[in-house]
Amino acid sequence: MRAAVIVFPGSNCDRDIQVALRRAAGAPPVMVWHKETSLPAVDLIVLPGGFSYGDYLRCGAMAAHSPVVAEVAARARKGVPVLGICNGFQVLTETGLLPGVLMRNAQLRFVCRTQHLSVETTQSLFTGLYRPGEVIAMPIAHMDGSYFADDDTLRSLRDEDRIAFRYCDARGEGGADANPNGSRDRIAGILNGRRNVLGLMPHPERHADALLGGVDGAALFEGLVRALAA
Amino acid sequence: MKAVVHVTLKSGVLDPQGKAVRHALGALGFDGVGDVRQGKYLEIDLAENDPDRARESVEDMCKRLLANTVIEDYVIEIAG
Amino acid sequence: MKAVVHVTLKSGVLDPQGKAVRHALGALGFDGVGDVRQGKYLEIDLAENDPDRARESVEDMCKRLLANTVIEDYVIEIAG
Amino acid sequence: MSAITPEMVREHGLSADEYARALAILGREPNLTELGIFSAMWSEHCSYKSSKRWLRTLPTEAPWVICGPGENAGVVDIGEGLACIFKMESHNHPSFIEPYQGAATGVGGILRDVFTMGARPVASLNALRFGAPAHPKTRHLVAGVVAGIGGYGNCVGVPTLGGECTFHAAYDGNILVNAMTVGVADAARIFYSAAAGVGLSVVYVGSKTGRDGIHGATMASAEFASDSEAKRPTVQVGDPFTEKLLLEACLELMATDAIVAIQDMGAAGLTCSTFEMASKGGVGIELDLDRVPMREDGMSAYELMLSESQERMLMVLRPGGEAEARRVFEKWELDFAVIGRTTDTGRLVLRQNGTPIAELPVDPLAEAAPEYDRPWIPAPGVAVIPPAAVPAPDDPLQALERLLGCPDLASKRWIWEQYDQTVMADTVQGPGGDAAVVRVHGTAKALAITSDCTPRYCAADAREGARQAVAEAWRNLTAVGAKPLAITDNLNLGNPERPEIMGQLVGCVEGIRDACLALDFPVVSGNVSLYNETDGAAIPPTPTIGAVGLIEDATGACTLAFKAAGEAVVLIGTTAGHLGASLYLREIASAEDGAPPPVDLAAEKRNGDFVRAEIAAGRISACHDVSDGGLLVALAEMALAGDIGAEIAVPEDAPPAHAWLFGEDQGRYLASTADAETVLEGARAARVPAMVIGLTGGGRLTVGGRHAISIAHLRAAHEDWMPRYMSAP
Numbered sequence A: 001m002r003a004a005v006i007v008f009p010g011s012n013c014d015r016d017i018q019v020a021l022r023r024a025a026g027a028p029p030v031m032v033w034h035k036e037t038s039l040p041a042v043d044l045i046v047l048p049g050g051f052s053y054g055d056y057l058r059c060g061a062m063a064a065h066s067p068v069v070a071e072v073a074a075r076a077r078k079g080v081p082v083l084g085i086c087n088g089f090q091v092l093t094e095t096g097l098l099p100g101v102l103m104r105n106a107q108l109r110f111v112c113r114t115q116h117l118s119v120e121t122t123q124s125l126f127t128g129l130y131r132p133g134e135v136i137a138m139p140i141a142h143m144d145g146s147y148f149a150d151d152d153t154l155r156s157l158r159d160e161d162r163i164a165f166r167y168c169d170a171r172g173e174g175g176a177d178a179n180p181n182g183s184r185d186r187i188a189g190i191l192n193g194r195r196n197v198l199g200l201m202p203h204p205e206r207h208a209d210a211l212l213g214g215v216d217g218a219a220l221f222e223g224l225v226r227a228l229a230a
Numbered sequence B, C: 001m002k003a004v005v006h007v008t009l010k011s012g013v014l015d016p017q018g019k020a021v022r023h024a025l026g027a028l029g030f031d032g033v034g035d036v037r038q039g040k041y042l043e044i045d046l047a048e049n050d051p052d053r054a055r056e057s058v059e060d061m062c063k064r065l066l067a068n069t070v071i072e073d074y075v076i077e078i079a080g
Numbered sequence D: 001m002s003a004i005t006p007e008m009v010r011e012h013g014l015s016a017d018e019y020a021r022a023l024a025i026l027g028r029e030p031n032l033t034e035l036g037i038f039s040a041m042w043s044e045h046c047s048y049k050s051s052k053r054w055l056r057t058l059p060t061e062a063p064w065v066i067c068g069p070g071e072n073a074g075v076v077d078i079g080e081g082l083a084c085i086f087k088m089e090s091h092n093h094p095s096f097i098e099p100y101q102g103a104a105t106g107v108g109g110i111l112r113d114v115f116t117m118g119a120r121p122v123a124s125l126n127a128l129r130f131g132a133p134a135h136p137k138t139r140h141l142v143a144g145v146v147a148g149i150g151g152y153g154n155c156v157g158v159p160t161l162g163g164e165c166t167f168h169a170a171y172d173g174n175i176l177v178n179a180m181t182v183g184v185a186d187a188a189r190i191f192y193s194a195a196a197g198v199g200l201s202v203v204y205v206g207s208k209t210g211r212d213g214i215h216g217a218t219m220a221s222a223e224f225a226s227d228s229e230a231k232r233p234t235v236q237v238g239d240p241f242t243e244k245l246l247l248e249a250c251l252e253l254m255a256t257d258a259i260v261a262i263q264d265m266g267a268a269g270l271t272c273s274t275f276e277m278a279s280k281g282g283v284g285i286e287l288d289l290d291r292v293p294m295r296e297d298g299m300s301a302y303e304l305m306l307s308e309s310q311e312r313m314l315m316v317l318r319p320g321g322e323a324e325a326r327r328v329f330e331k332w333e334l335d336f337a338v339i340g341r342t343t344d345t346g347r348l349v350l351r352q353n354g355t356p357i358a359e360l361p362v363d364p365l366a367e368a369a370p371e372y373d374r375p376w377i378p379a380p381g382v383a384v385i386p387p388a389a390v391p392a393p394d395d396p397l398q399a400l401e402r403l404l405g406c407p408d409l410a411s412k413r414w415i416w417e418q419y420d421q422t423v424m425a426d427t428v429q430g431p432g433g434d435a436a437v438v439r440v441h442g443t444a445k446a447l448a449i450t451s452d453c454t455p456r457y458c459a460a461d462a463r464e465g466a467r468q469a470v471a472e473a474w475r476n477l478t479a480v481g482a483k484p485l486a487i488t489d490n491l492n493l494g495n496p497e498r499p500e501i502m503g504q505l506v507g508c509v510e511g512i513r514d515a516c517l518a519l520d521f522p523v524v525s526g527n528v529s530l531y532n533e534t535d536g537a538a539i540p541p542t543p544t545i546g547a548v549g550l551i552e553d554a555t556g557a558c559t560l561a562f563k564a565a566g567e568a569v570v571l572i573g574t575t576a577g578h579l580g581a582s583l584y585l586r587e588i589a590s591a592e593d594g595a596p597p598p599v600d601l602a603a604e605k606r607n608g609d610f611v612r613a614e615i616a617a618g619r620i621s622a623c624h625d626v627s628d629g630g631l632l633v634a635l636a637e638m639a640l641a642g643d644i645g646a647e648i649a650v651p652e653d654a655p656p657a658h659a660w661l662f663g664e665d666q667g668r669y670l671a672s673t674a675d676a677e678t679v680l681e682g683a684r685a686a687r688v689p690a691m692v693i694g695l696t697g698g699g700r701l702t703v704g705g706r707h708a709i710s711i712a713h714l715r716a717a718h719e720d721w722m723p724r725y726m727s728a729p
C-alpha cells in the first residue's frame, strides 16, 4: 500500500499517522505539503489530525482551500480511498466530500480520553477487519467534534449503512455518558456514498501500538493494507 | 472601504455556546433572559472603493470561506 | 426586547483569528484585503420592556460575563 | 534638559541606588528608552538580583548533565546520542489578571525555552495553586487557566501529561501557574544563546511586534495591590498556531548549519534577548529598529525594545546562512528580518530613522546587574505534634472517603481531559499516575516526568518542605521504575525585601541543595517568582520541583494500578505515624499546624534504590509512593486505578491506628507482588524496612476485618468533586 499524508500548517498528527502507516504497510507514506498542486500515484490519501491554520474561523475551513485539497477531492471522486482523522474529518466536511459539519463540543470544552466505539459497518475498505457491532476503544482529542447534519442527511447515512463508528459505553450502549461531544446519533465516523472516503474524530493512529494502551486502531490500517492488496 | 460581516447559525441548528451563555446569565441572577444566540462578527478592510464591487467580493468570501452555509447564514454591511 | 452585543478585541491586542482569516483570503486570491478583525456577536432576548433598564442590565452582563474586559471592548444595541 | 525625573525612575521599578549605578555605567543620564532597558534588565524577573547568590549554591553537576542553569533550559544526556532538555517557568501574575491568556502564554514561553535549544518538545506539565474553592474568583480562574493551558498546548501538538492542582486560601490573591516542558534533542546539536563572532547578521523571526505586555517583566517583579486590575493592559494574547509554525521552522533550520546562536524573546522581549546573546558571546550588537516587523504603526524605540509580543525568536546566523534561513521561514510563512549585526564594540546600539537613539555597554548591564544579599531571618521552628494528640476518626474508611473527595486529593480528571495527552503517539502513561511516562521517539527508552511540592509542609518549614518536594519528585520517578536524572525548580515566594520571606527563600534553596546532594539529583534549570503577595499577604513558600528520570525499557515501566487479586501488598519504609501538617489533620481534624514529616534522605535513597531494582527485576506488579493522606489513601488510589480491592491489617506494634493509616511519613512505597517472600528477603538484605500488610482482591477496601467500603463508593467520592465544583454557578 502506497499512502500519501497531507501536511497543513498546524497539522500535528502527521508524524503519528506516518508511524502507524509504516508499521502497517511496511513502507513509509509520502508526506505531501499543502502547497503542492499534484499528488503522486497512491493507494490511500490521509488527512491527519491537528489544528490546521490554528482551527481559526472554523476547524478545517482554511485547509479545505489548500491547493492540494483540490487534487485530493479529484482523486476521491475517482475512487481513491481517503481517510480523514479528527481535523482531517473536519477538512472533509468543509470540502463537501462528506456531509454535515463538526461543531463545538456540547460541553464547550476540549475532550481527550479513551473512548469506546461501536463498529457500525464492516462494509468498507477501512473497517473490514472488525466484527460487526464490535466494541473497540480509541483516544479522542478534540474541541469541535460534535457531528451535526440535518434529518434527511442522517436518514440517508443510516439507510445507506454509511455510519462507520458510533460513540458508546463499554457495553456498546448509548446513554448520557456514552456521547463525549453531543454528536447527533452518537456519530463518530462516516463514509461517503461511494464508501471510499472515511472521516472519523477518534485517533486510530494513537492506538496502534500495545505500549500505548491499545491496538484497536491498528486493525483499521491493517484492514486497509489487506483490502488494497486484494 | 470596510465590510462588516455577521455570521450566525441558521435557526434550527443547536447553538451550544448561546445556550451556555443563557444558562450562565441565569446562574448569575439575571432574570428574564430568553433565547441567546451567538455568532461571529468580522471587520474587513478593503482596498476596493466601489460599494457594489466590494459587496460582491465579500459575498464571494462568505460563500467560499467565512461561513459554512450548511449551518450558517451571513449578513454583509459595507461601510464607507 | 432584544439586545445585540458586539464584543471585539481592544485595539492593539493581537487577533490571531483575524490574522489567519486575512491570510486565507489572500491565499484564495482576494486582493486588496487589509486588516481583518474577528469578534463575537450575541443576540439576547429579554423579558424587560424598558430600554434603559434593558441596557443597564446588558451592560452588567457584558462586564460580568459576555466580554473579557481585560482584552475586549463591547457595544450594546437595544432593539424593540 | 533633565528628561528623567525621580518619579520616572520609581515607576520603572529602579531604586535610587540602582539608578545611581546606571548613571555611573553610562557616564551620563539615560534617555527614556535606555531607562526602560535598565529597568527591564535589572528587574527581579530578569536579573535574579535577590536570589542569585543563593541559587549559586545549588548542586548542578553530574556526569550526565550536559548543560546546567544559565541557558534557556537544562540539558541531560539520555544515551543513544540523545539529550533531554527541560525547564519550568512561572506565569503567576498574568494568569491572575487574565487566566486564559496568562496561562496560555506561559505554556508558549516554556515551549520556546525548550525548542530554542534544539529540542522537539515531547511533554508538558503544569503545577497549579489556586485560592480556596469558596473564594468568588477561584472557579473562574481554574476554568480559564485550564482552558488556556489546553488551548495552547493542544494546538501546538505537545501532550500535557501531568501536573498538580491544589487549593488554599493563602493563594486567594496570588494563584500560581508553573508550566514545565520537556524536549528531546540530538545531543550533538544543542543550540545555545552566545552570539560569538563579529559582523554576523542578527535575525528576527516569528510574529510581528505589537504593543503587548510592555513592562511584563517589571510587573512580575512587583507586589500586587488589590487595585492591580488597572495594570491589565499589559496582558498578551497567545497565538499557538504561530508557535507551531515557529517550532517546525526552527527545528528545520537547526538541521542545517545556518545558526550560530538562538534565543527566544520572552520577558522584556528584544531587550533581554539581545543583551543575553551579546553578553554571552562577548560581542556588541547594532540594531536597526526600523526593520523590526511591526504590527502597529508608529511604535517607539521604547515600545519596540520592551514589547513582550509572543512567538518571536532572535538568531545570529553564520555568514551565508541567510538565504537558507529565509527560505525556511518563508516556507512556514513567518516574519523574517535581518535587524542588525554583531560588532566588536561590546555595546548595544539602537538606530531608528537612521539615527542612533540609544547606546549602552553590554557587559556592565548584563553582568554587573545589582545583586543583593538581602537580610533574612530563619523561619521560627514549629512544634512536632505527637500522633496521639490528633483525634482518631470513628471509622477510618469514612475519613478515607472524605480525604479522597477533598479538593486537594480529588481526581483532577476534569482538568486533564481538557489536555491532549496522546498526541505524538508516545504516551506510555498520562496523568493520574506517579509520573508521566513518555517513550523517546524511535527508541525503546522512556522519560518519566513529575512535578511536586507540598505547600502545607513548606508553610510550616520551608527548608524541610523543599527537601520533601525534591524527595517526593525522586520517589515519584522511582515508583514508575525510572532512574531519576535531574530537576528544574520554580521558587514561588512573596516579597524578598521582607526578611522573613527572604528567610523562606534561603530555606527553600538549602532544602533543595540538601536533597539534591543526597539523592545525586542535580538542578539543571529553574525559575524564581517573587512578590507573590497582595496587600502584604504572601503565599506560602512554594518551591515547585519538576523532575525527569529515564527508563531504559519502556515496556518495563510500572504503574500504580493493582493488576490481579491475591497478591501481597507490601509496605516499604518506616511508619512512625507523623500527622503534623498532614492532610488528615487539616481535612478531618480541622487543624493546620505542626512540623512537617522529616525526610531521612539516606533512607529515602536506600528505599528508592531497592524499589527500583525490584521493579526492574519484574517482582513488583504495581507500585505507588505514599504521600498526601498517607498509607490508606495510597492503597485506595491503587485499588481505584486497578478496580481491584484489598484487605489490610493494622500491625499490632504500630503507632495509633489512625496515625499508621493516615500519617505522612516520608520515604515510603506500597507495592503489590506475587512473590512477597523474595521481595522481603531482598529488603532485609538491603536494610530496607518492608512488611506485608494485606492482600489484593474483591471490590472493597477492608481494614482490620472490621471496616469496609466499596471501590465504587470511593470512586464516586474521588471523581465527583471537581466536575461538581466546576459546574456550579
Ligand SMILES: Nc1ncnc2c1ncn2[C@@H]1O[C@H](COP(=O)(O)OP(=O)(O)O)[C@@H](O)[C@H]1O
Residues within 6 Å of the ligand: D045, D046, D055, D058, D068, D069, D070, D071, D072, D073, D074, D087, D089, D113, D266, D267, D489, D490, D491, D523, D524, D525, D526, D527, D528
Ligand atoms: N531557581 C533556580 N534554580 C536554578 N536555576 C535557575 C533558577 N531560576 C533560574 N535559573 C536559571 O537561570 C536562567 C535564567 O532563567 P530565566 O530568565 O527564567 O530563563 P528564560 O530567560 O529562558 O526565561 C535559566 O538558565 C534558569 O534555568
Ligand SMILES: [Mg+2]
Residues within 6 Å of the ligand: D433, D434, D476, D624, D625, D627
Ligand atoms: Mg506519587
